Amino acid sequence: MTVVSVTRDYGLALRQVELSYGGRRFLGPLSLDVAPGEVVTVMGPSGCGKSSLLAFVCGTLDPALSGAGRILLNGADIGARPPEQRRVGILFQDDLLFPHLSVAGNLAFGLPPAMRDRKARRARIEEALAEADMAEFYDRDPATLSGGQRARVALLRTLLSEPCALLLDEPFAKLDVALRARFRSFVFDHARAQELPTLLVTHDPQDAADAGGPVIEIDAAGRLLGGKQVAANQRSPQRP
Amino acid sequence: MNRRDLLGYLPGLTLLLFLAPVAAGLIGTWLPAFGYFPALGGEGFALTPWVMLFDHPGLGESLRLTLVSGLLATLVSFALTVFFLAACHGSRFVLAVRGLMAPLLAVPHAAMALGLAFLIAPSGWLVRLASPWATGWDLPPDVATLQDPNALALTLGLIMKELPFLLLMTLAALEHSRADERLAIARSLGYGPVMAWLKTVLPAIYRQIRLPIYAVLAYSLSVVDMALILAPLSPPPLAVQVFRWFNDPDLTMRFVAAAGAVLQLLVVVGAIGLWRCAEILAARLGRIWIAGGRRGGKGRVLRVLVTAVIQVLVALAAAGLLAMAIWSVTRRWRYPDALPSALTTDVWARQGHDLIWTTGTTLISGLAAAFIALALVLGCLENEQRRGLSISTRALWLLYAPLLVPQVAFLFGSQVLSIQIGIDGTWIALVWSHLLFVLPYVFLSLADPYRALDERYSRTALCLGASPNRIFWRVKLPMLLRPILFATAVGFAVSVTQYLPTLFAGAGRFVTLTTEAVSLSAGGDRRVMGVFAFLQAALPLAAFAAALALPRRLARSRVLREQRA
Structure with a gap:
């Protein structure tokens, strides 16, 4: 990692990112900066390529699509790394908890392997669950949890993997309205507390409003819509 | 050499393993049909056959x-x-x-x-x-x-x-x-x-x-x-x-x-x-x-x-x-x-010795063929997913080749080949010959569930820092346990049913429940026939029952563990 300009290099940055299918560009070029603890929202109708943008950032882009441009995380270009070495966590609309593992098993799956000691791992998981008011769910089968509980476990699993950035692919869309607001603040609070640069894609304006950060709008053809995006680009990243 | 490279060779190896004997077997049958078979004195081509x-x-x-x-x-x-x-x-x-x-x-x-x-x-x-x-x-x-x-x-x-x-x-x-x-x-x-x-x-x-x-x-x-x-x-x-x-x-x-x-x-x-x-x-x-x-x-x-x-x-x-x-x-x-x-129960008791040997041979060849096929198929499917390839209709034809070519039309030629490479009448030849027919069925039963697994599970696991190998063992295999066991049972059943391959590749040295049941059918003792035929039908059924029961048992023990906790 370069240390030339430490102050500028924290956070997630996309530079001239373009996505194309069969040689035809369907999104971008897009440049943006997400400072640690900041939530940047990308808004657009379904089918405009928002989810593909996140897949490109975490390295799981459909092989039929191709992406160009640079992805900088804390100053390092992670574009060439395999997904498991990018340290980019993602939450989807569905919680995707592994059905064959218990709640604790799912969280343990996320914990970095470097933490060897079994007691320490257990303690870390219990601590995370307690902090989410879910201490008694340690051994439960994910199938027995409510939608809101599953969503929280999915976030905890991602956070326990100690990512350097957080991507949110409409994770609130499937929750009912009352739950949605609570889970939204749960996610944003954690992201801010851990100083994670967070990139949210959604088509729900309320998500964007709650996120409180810059908003970038994309139209159905994948073009960026005017002013706000410029504003986002011109914003200098917050200092850590 | 890393794992990824090894995996990349697997589809080719698999195709070779089951197409080479078919192709060689066909040629090895065509040549004698036109009079060429030096081992029996047929040195030139002729239409006498x-x-x-x-x-x-x-x-x-x-x-x-x-x-x-x-x-x-x-x-x-x-x-x-x-x-x-x-x-x-x-x-x-x-x-x-x-x-x-x-x-x-x-x-x-x-x-x-x-x-x-x-x-x-x-x-x-x-x-x-x-x-x-x-x-x-x-x-x-x-x-x-x-x-x-x-x-x-x-x-x-x-x-x-x-x-x-x-x-x-x-x-x-x-x-x-x-x-x-x-x-x-x-x-x-x-x-x-x-x-x-x-x-x-x-x-x-x-x-x-x-x-x-x-x-x-x-x-x-x-x-x-x-x-x-x-x-x-x-x-x-x-x-x-x-x-x-x-x-x-x-x-x-x-x-x-x-x-x-x-x-x-x-x-x-x-x-x-x-x-x-x-x-x-x-x-x-x-x-x-x-x-x-x-x-x-x-x-x-x-x-x-x-x-x-x-x-x-x-x-x-x-x-x-x-x-x-x-x-x-x-x-x-x-x-x-x-x-x-x-x-x-006298008939069972009298056949005891034969039963144990033939059942043993049936079990060993069936399990070996099923598990080898399972490993190859899983490797091919995993390789396909990691590289974002998908099998074309034409490749599917290749997969069906051993099922479309009549067994009598190539098994003789394959046997000639196996004599030449010195594996005639060995376990290798027996299991390999069963593998030709087991592989396509295992592939057909596993391909759909494997491809249907929501790939976002893998993506999530990748973003949690898990390597592709870890995802294969810890996420995909456990989630696909049911279809995997089912495909293994299918493979086992297909192996048990093989008659001609057992006779040709085994060079008459291996007796399975199937070859025994068929040869007994020419005799007249329905009681002995009943014993062998019943056991022959019972083995694959037991394999299917086990494949269905095991995931349920595992699931239940997980629930019990939770209730205790």
Whole structure:
């Protein structure tokens, strides 16, 4: 990692990112900066390529699509790394908890392997669950949890993997309205507390409003819509 | 070298493993057919084998038996499948039949044939149940119900084995066809249920069931083990005749046998060609028929009819298995008693030693072939996913190759090859020969569930920092445990059922339950036959039961652990 300009290099940055299918560009070029603890929202109708943008950032882009441009995380270009070495966590609309593992098993799956000691791992998981008011769910089968509980476990699993950035692919869309607001603040609070640069894609304006950060709008053809995006680009990243 | 590179070679290796013996076997059979076989003094090319083949007096009759049973069995199985699904789409009966077909598919061909023989023979269970009170027969009637001159018993046996396969393959194709939407639209336009299915669903799924139908056609035209039990023996159907020539003590008959094997291949190729022409014709007429717009009725008569036929077939299969079980513990069962008058376990005890050895051989070869196939298939599917490749229709043809080429048409050549590389009559040759037929079935049963697994699970795991290998072992395998165990059971069942490969590759040194059951069928002791046939049917069924029960057990123990916690 370069240390030339430490102050500028924290956070997630996309530079001239373009996505194309069969040689035809369907999104971008897009440049943006997400400072640690900041939530940047990308808004657009379904089918405009928002989810593909996140897949490109975490390295799981459909092989039929191709992406160009640079992805900088804390100053390092992670574009060439395999997904498991990018340290980019993602939450989807569905919680995707592994059905064959218990709640604790799912969280343990996320914990970095470097933490060897079994007691320490257990303690870390219990601590995370307690902090989410879910201490008694340690051994439960994910199938027995409510939608809101599953969503929280999915976030905890991602956070326990100690990512350097957080991507949110409409994770609130499937929750009912009352739950949605609570889970939204749960996610944003954690992201801010851990100083994670967070990139949210959604088509729900309320998500964007709650996120409180810059908003970038994309139209159905994948073009960026005017002013706000410029504003986002011109914003200098917050200092850590 | 890293894992990824190794994985990349796997599809090629797999194809080589099961296509090389087929290709080499075909060439190794064609050469002797034209007189070239140095080991037996055939140094140059000649047409004498063909002249001898066509001079054989029973050849015409053999061909007739082959064509009648093979074509009729395929046509009836296909028609039953189509009309059953058309008439009963969405009904609970389809679900029930689907549940019944999987175990029927698991029962080896030879066991199914023996069970049928126990039922329909002149002194079989059906006659006993109805005699003498209804038929007046105090002695077994002098009618050829088995080994009848038109091979209808063989045709019936083939239908009982091939219908489950076609039905399950068609049901699998239906799942991806959005059939319910198509039917809803057609019904709202005033079409009757059967007409709606035939005109909107069948054209959409036929392409996917074409290869299974060809496999059924090829199998029915070249079956040996079922024919030895159910078909007439002098002259027998072509495949049996060719098999006899290969085993003739007069070694010069190998040349005639090779020519016969080539003829067998031509018969299958010709039949598939004929079916293809019929497809094209049917498609053309079908378009006119569909454009005609006839709406059709409610199809109640058809529904009752097809349902009844399928129920009879399932009942026959179940009763056949039951008859074998009863015979295996019979001490005395005089004609025309409906049930044995005395039972005993003596037959089992007397066969104990043989049973243990043959069961052991069956288990070892079956498990080895199933697990090797599973490893290769999982590797290929994982490689495909990591590279974002998908298998093309053409590659699927390659996969079906061992199922489309008649076994007698290449096994002799493969045996020659295995003698040359010094593995003739070893476990390697035996398991390898089973693998040829196990691999395609394991692939067919595992490919869909593997590809259908929501790939976002892998993406999530990747973003949690898990390596692709860790995801394979910790996420994909546990989540796919059920289909993986099921595919393994399928592979095991396919291995148990193999008759010709065991004889050819094993060079007569290996005796499995299948080879033993078939060779006993030529003798007369139904009790010993019952023992071997019953065990032969029971092994694959047990494998399926285990494959279904194990995931449930694991799930239950997880729930229990939670309740304790």
